[in-house]
Amino acid sequence: MHDIDKGTLRRRQVAARTAMPDSIRNESGRLIRDHVLEMPQVTSAGTIAAYYSVGTEPDTRGLIFALWKRGSYVVLPVLLPDGDLDWASYEGPESLAPGPRGVLQPVEPVRGTGTVARADVVLVPALAVDVRGRRLGRGGGSYDRALARVGPQVPTIALLYDSELLPSVPAEEHDQAVRAVARPKQGITWLPV
Known part of the structure; x- marks a missing residue:
């Protein structure tokens, strides 16, 4: 695995995600949602930066809606022309509109x-993600x-399918x-960063 380049691994x-049946993707999204919602760090969080899944990514729509319904302040990325990410609040499914690259993003004012x-x-x-x-x-x-701006004590959590921790x-x-x-079956795995 060490000799593989990013482009090859990305492809x-x-x-692998494209070959995955929709039923597995849907179930994975539900399981990930439940694991994340149960995390003490998430339960006590005031503000959660999330992302609206696209294509074959593990589904985040149910997770974002559940966080919002229970009173968390959820911010989602707004892609800027230079590729950086601005952030705006999620105010329910109707607060989203198509943005660049077909990604749904908030229509609320950017923050x-x-x-x-x-x-x-x-x-x-x-x-x-690898074990480090x-x-x-x-x-x-x-x-x-975006992650370069986040402090070392803030949990940064990647949402993956089971086989994607390498x-x-x-x-x-x-x-x-x-x-x-x-991950769907393994739940939350903390990494030695």
């Missing part, structure tokens, strides 16, 4: 790129920039690690 992970630094928990998309917390994203660098993921200097992963 492999995307292909600034530093908003993620004030979150109590940050939920992060990933194609894979190194994350493989889609390759745009948006989340690496022994090693290729990483570069600018890549930001996550502190935990949430």
Whole structure:
């Protein structure tokens, strides 16, 4: 695994997700939602930075709705032209509209790129994470920039399918690690970041 480059691993992970039956994806989203909702760090969080899943990503729609319904302040990313992420509040499913790359994003006023630094928990998309917390994203660098703003005590949690916690993921200097992963069968795994 050490000799594989990011592009090759990214293609492999995307292909595996594409081959996964919808029933497995849907059940995985429900299980991840339940694991995350039970986390003490999430239960006590005032502000949660999350993301609205797209395509074959583990589904976050039910999780975001449940967090919002129980009174958490949920902020979702708004992709900026330079690839950075601004953040705006989620005010229910009707508060979203299509944005760049087909991603649904909030129509509420943006709060600034530093908003993620004030979150109590940050939920992060990933194609894979390794046992040291190194994350493989889609390759745009948006989340690496956002995670660089998050303090070391804030739980940053990547949502993955069961097979996506790997022994090693290729990483570069600018890549930001996550502190935990949430998977359908294994639940929450804290990583030695």
